Amino acid sequence: ARFSAIAALIAEWAPARLIVGLPTHPDGAEHEMTARCRRFANQLHGRFNLPVELVDERYSSAVISAKRGEVIDDRAAAIILQQYFDSQG
Numbered sequence: 645a646r647f648s649a650i651a652a653l654i655a656e657w658a659p660a661r662l663i664v665g666l667p668t669h670p671d672g673a674e675h676e677m678t679a680r681c682r683r684f685a686n687q688l689h690g691r692f693n694l695p696v697e698l699v700d701e702r703y704s705s706a707v708i709s710a711k712r713g714e715v716i717d718d719r720a721a722a723i724i725l726q727q728y729f730d731s732q733g
Contacts, residue, residue, distance in 0.1 A: 647687075647691060650688070650692075651691075651692070654692055654694070659694065660694070660695075661694055661695040661696065661697055662685075662688050662689075662692070662694050662695070662696045662697070663696075663697050663699055663724065663725055663728050664681055664684060664685040664688065664696055664697070664698055664699070665681065665698075665699055665700075665701030665704060665720070665721070665724040666678060666681050666682070666698040666699060666700055666701055667681060667701050667702065668700065668702055669702075670702060672702075681698070682698070685698055697728060699724050699725075699727050699728045699731070700727070701720070701724050701727075704720040704721075704723040704724050704727070
């Protein structure tokens with residue numbers, strides 16, 4: 645179900661590449677979720693044949709002030725995408 649929803653979004657938006665947040669510990673050390681995100685990125689690339697960029701997401705949620713009712717995941721995704729754009733020079 646997850647990949648069919650992603651396929652629908654890719655068909656609608658026709659992106660040139662996909663961006664995936666890469667969580668790590670504050671010191672940059674990897675943990676279980678890091679491996680899961682890398683695996684997910686590989687699956688995206690394999691299924692949709694699009695380049696997938698991994699972006700450090702260590703502080704994306706910390707940047708957002710957690711307010712009652714706020715959708716933090718959407719805001720964190722926007723910050724991760726902005727970090728990707730900023731890193732492109």
